[in-house]
Amino acid sequence: MSTSSGGVAHVTTRAALLDVIRGAGQISRVELTRATGLTGATISTVVRRLIDDGLVVETGRAESTGGKPAVLLSLDPDARYAVGIHLDHAGITYVLANLGGAIVGRWRRPGAGADEPSAVVGRIAAELATFVAQVGVDPDRIVGLGVVSPGPLTGAAGMALTPPVMHAWTDFPLADALQRATGLPVMLENDATAAAVGEYWAGSSEASTCFAALYMGTGIGAGVMVHGDLYRGASSNTGEIGHICVDIDGPDCWCGSQGCVEALAGPAAVVAAARAAGFALPDIGIAEDFAAVSRAAMVGQEPAAGIIERSARYVALAAQALANIMDLDRIVLTGPSFAHAGSLYVPAIQAQLDRSFFARTSHAIEVVISTHAAEAAAVGGAALVLQSELAPRASSARALSTAVRTLPAPHALRQPDAARA
Amino acid sequence: MSTSSGGVAHVTTRAALLDVIRGAGQISRVELTRATGLTGATISTVVRRLIDDGLVVETGRAESTGGKPAVLLSLDPDARYAVGIHLDHAGITYVLANLGGAIVGRWRRPGAGADEPSAVVGRIAAELATFVAQVGVDPDRIVGLGVVSPGPLTGAAGMALTPPVMHAWTDFPLADALQRATGLPVMLENDATAAAVGEYWAGSSEASTCFAALYMGTGIGAGVMVHGDLYRGASSNTGEIGHICVDIDGPDCWCGSQGCVEALAGPAAVVAAARAAGFALPDIGIAEDFAAVSRAAMVGQEPAAGIIERSARYVALAAQALANIMDLDRIVLTGPSFAHAGSLYVPAIQAQLDRSFFARTSHAIEVVISTHAAEAAAVGGAALVLQSELAPRASSARALSTAVRTLPAPHALRQPDAARA
Numbered sequence: 001m002s003t004s005s006g007g008v009a010h011v012t013t014r015a016a017l018l019d020v021i022r023g024a025g026q027i028s029r030v031e032l033t034r035a036t037g038l039t040g041a042t043i044s045t046v047v048r049r050l051i052d053d054g055l056v057v058e059t060g061r062a063e064s065t066g067g068k069p070a071v072l073l074s075l076d077p078d079a080r081y082a083v084g085i086h087l088d089h090a091g092i093t094y095v096l097a098n099l100g101g102a103i104v105g106r107w108r109r110p111g112a113g114a115d116e117p118s119a120v121v122g123r124i125a126a127e128l129a130t131f132v133a134q135v136g137v138d139p140d141r142i143v144g145l146g147v148v149s150p151g152p153l154t155g156a157a158g159m160a161l162t163p164p165v166m167h168a169w170t171d172f173p174l175a176d177a178l179q180r181a182t183g184l185p186v187m188l189e190n191d192a193t194a195a196a197v198g199e200y201w202a203g204s205s206e207a208s209t210c211f212a213a214l215y216m217g218t219g220i221g222a223g224v225m226v227h228g229d230l231y232r233g234a235s236s237n238t239g240e241i242g243h244i245c246v247d248i249d250g251p252d253c254w255c256g257s258q259g260c261v262e263a264l265a266g267p268a269a270v271v272a273a274a275r276a277a278g279f280a281l282p283d284i285g286i287a288e289d290f291a292a293v294s295r296a297a298m299v300g301q302e303p304a305a306g307i308i309e310r311s312a313r314y315v316a317l318a319a320q321a322l323a324n325i326m327d328l329d330r331i332v333l334t335g336p337s338f339a340h341a342g343s344l345y346v347p348a349i350q351a352q353l354d355r356s357f358f359a360r361t362s363h364a365i366e367v368v369i370s371t372h373a374a375e376a377a378a379v380g381g382a383a384l385v386l387q388s389e390l391a392p393r394a395s396s397a398r399a400l401s402t403a404v405r406t407l408p409a410p411h412a413l414r415q416p417d418a419a420r421a
Numbered sequence: 422m423s424t425s426s427g428g429v430a431h432v433t434t435r436a437a438l439l440d441v442i443r444g445a446g447q448i449s450r451v452e453l454t455r456a457t458g459l460t461g462a463t464i465s466t467v468v469r470r471l472i473d474d475g476l477v478v479e480t481g482r483a484e485s486t487g488g489k490p491a492v493l494l495s496l497d498p499d500a501r502y503a504v505g506i507h508l509d510h511a512g513i514t515y516v517l518a519n520l521g522g523a524i525v526g527r528w529r530r531p532g533a534g535a536d537e538p539s540a541v542v543g544r545i546a547a548e549l550a551t552f553v554a555q556v557g558v559d560p561d562r563i564v565g566l567g568v569v570s571p572g573p574l575t576g577a578a579g580m581a582l583t584p585p586v587m588h589a590w591t592d593f594p595l596a597d598a599l600q601r602a603t604g605l606p607v608m609l610e611n612d613a614t615a616a617a618v619g620e621y622w623a624g625s626s627e628a629s630t631c632f633a634a635l636y637m638g639t640g641i642g643a644g645v646m647v648h649g650d651l652y653r654g655a656s657s658n659t660g661e662i663g664h665i666c667v668d669i670d671g672p673d674c675w676c677g678s679q680g681c682v683e684a685l686a687g688p689a690a691v692v693a694a695a696r697a698a699g700f701a702l703p704d705i706g707i708a709e710d711f712a713a714v715s716r717a718a719m720v721g722q723e724p725a726a727g728i729i730e731r732s733a734r735y736v737a738l739a740a741q742a743l744a745n746i747m748d749l750d751r752i753v754l755t756g757p758s759f760a761h762a763g764s765l766y767v768p769a770i771q772a773q774l775d776r777s778f779f780a781r782t783s784h785a786i787e788v789v790i791s792t793h794a795a796e797a798a799a800v801g802g803a804a805l806v807l808q809s810e811l812a813p814r815a816s817s818a819r820a821l822s823t824a825v826r827t828l829p830a831p832h833a834l835r836q837p838d839a840a841r842a
Binding site: 232 | 734
């Protein structure tokens with residue numbers, strides 16, 4: 001995590017107990033003693049506080065084994081909530097997740113566009129209040145915001161190097177500003193990294209030991225999870241496959257390099273190529289224009305189809321590099337741009353990997369499209385906040401993932417009115 | 422680890438105690454109880470066995486704190502040894518390391534060349550016996566062989582996909598054959614991955630949290646360690662930067678892809694380009710020919726200098742991809758080919774990263790040449806075997822690294838006669 005105002009990391013015994021209770025579904029104090037190795041007195045004290053705070057409830061009694069039947073404890077999933085906010089040029093997505101791991105609200109609003117960062121922060125604070133009120137959740141139960149944006153992120157501030165459309169955000173103190181505006185703790189995360197957590201949470205990595213979320217929003221990036229742990233590298237700025245060079249004499253990229261995958265094949269490059277080839281575009285933003293080119297390509301219309309095909313060939317090379325460096329067994333295409341165009345990219349990426357994946361004699365690698373590509377990053381933001389509440393010891397979203405799988409499937413979740421706005 | 426016949430992984434309490442004793446240097450039984458949380462009775466029993474097996478010795482008494490002074494325990498570094506064997510087309514390197522982490526012998530012999538794998542295995546068994554005898558170590562104290570070769574490796578066998586010069590080794594049951602020929606347990610490891618462990622062990626990653634060994638032997642690869650843990654991916658076939666595409670219309674590569682860094686810039690490509698440009702080469706093998714081109718480039722002789730410069734530009738793109746995907750803070754150039762030519766590659770790689778490293782606003786990335794590039798892979802092989810003996814619970818070489826740093830510096834180690842042969 002790039003930054004966190006946390007306030008939960010000191011409660012490790014408490015978080016450990018919460019984690020065990022969540023994992024068990026229902027559990028007695030005696031079983032907690034066995035499961036944790038803590039003394040009965042400690043269990044008793046900490047459980048009392050968890051009940052006082054409303055996080056844990058007594059939900060019945062175990063079957064008697066002779067003596068007095070033990071009282072069973074459960075997590076109250078609605079005791080706490082976390083908000084995930086995906087901030088991008090083209091759109092801002094809000095999701096609200098409960099302590100049990102269920103998404104109870106989602107809302108998509110216009111993006112940052114060319115607005116001043118401070119104005120956008122003010123708007124986010126206002127939209128957040130509206131969103132939480134419409135979902136009908138007590139604001140006091142919200143433990144924090146997981147804010148997701150393009151990288152790279154620096155420790156205490158925000159975006160340190162930004163794509164041209166978000167230049168105003170360079171070095172803007174995003175975490176601090178949002179924390180002041182909302183009064184809530186803020187965790188910052190790279191969009192592609194958060195998307196990997198969101199995909200993991202949603203079960204997209206089922207049966208995989210090392211999967212990547214290949215993310216395409218305005219830019220291209222990736223997040224990788226190995227055995228349920230996020231790969232973090234030196235500073236959490238990992239998986240930047242948009243900025244690997246696939247043409248030594250290629251065009252300059254805003255990142256300072258040249259021949260980058262993003263410069264050759266990202267949504268902006270696709271839109272520019274389409275426009276240069278005479279394809280009529282509304283010019284209402286890269287995301288919308290890219291969606292228009294994708295729709296035309298979907299029905300085989302030229303020049304759109306050829307331009308997307310060329311983009312897919314380059315993105316496939318990025319996938320090859322990622323797979324051969326990280327030894328992946330699954331790639332999930334996610335993010336707003338793949339929400340529109342994923343099916344146009346899968347065949348080229350799978351074909352390139354079938355030919356070039358270096359570990360193919362050891363195991364298969366599968367390319368799939370996310371079923372919720374547009375909101376995976378925001379879901380990941382909320383998941384990371386809940387994870388720090390549930391299990392601050394863990395470096396991964398594993399605990400949380402286990403939680404969500406014991407809860408209703410996403411399609412069974414209630415939708416707030418706001419999400420339909 | 423791709424495969425291990427182990428026999429040590431069941432002794433976890435024993436290994437945990439060995440690890441604590443090694444880390445402490447000297448420690449009493451009472452201190453062991455405190456450090457491990459094990460009961461005094463367990464400590465007493467296991468320490469007795471360790472002393473009986475000769476792994477631990479009683480080395481004195483602590484200063485009295487009133488009662489009877491406690492007996493101090495130490496690891497006997499010469500109680501056990503491991504052999505690292507780096508098997509490549511151009512050379513076979515043997516190293517012998519003791520339980521304390523010191524290299525007590527090294528020997529370089531001719532490579533596998535075009536010989537039949539079974540003949541090479543027979544030769545290795547004979548050379549191993551000679552080597553151990555010349556170093557003067559009791560063969561019964563050798564716990565296993567760490568055998569390092571080009572990847573990818575499959576679970577139980579050996580190389581599953583090989584460069585053209587080692588085609589005879591494809592699917593050859595290397596681990597089984599060597600185990601039968603030597604009577605010793607065999608662990609297989611990818612050469613670049615092992616080199617990362619060897620570099621970590623030798624202190625090359627000092628002050629780094631996420632470093633890569635960028636390895637060039639006959640091929641090009643990399644191993645990455647994050648916070649002292651090897652990055653393993655799905656099947657330990659990671660860091661294959663020789664097989665990422667940097668030219669979509671580039672030449673075919675033996676791996677099945679095209680435009681690969683190795684095909685454009687590896688030692689074989691450098692030698693072929695030099696020969697095509699009329700540079701006279703002895704044609705005694707790729708490694709020797711590459712060394713000859715490097716020596717000419719070192720003094721600015723054309724066409725060698727221009728050919729190496731072009732190779733360095735492509736290798737720099739591989740380094741950029743690796744750094745941007747894994748978020749590295751250090752790259753160590755290692756392996757036999759960088760032992761000759763590392764200084765010709767450092768400037769191009771550092772310059773490319775200064776321009777293109779995506780997380781450069783968060784932290785620096787430094788490119789350095791290994792001080793023992795020729796043997797890092799073999800050292801890593803021995804280190805991985807010792808690590809499994811010392812701490813089979815750990816997924817990394819961290820414990821071992823700590824060990825070696827408490828022992829004499831490498832230059833203080835004795836050299837066997839065999840190493841001078």
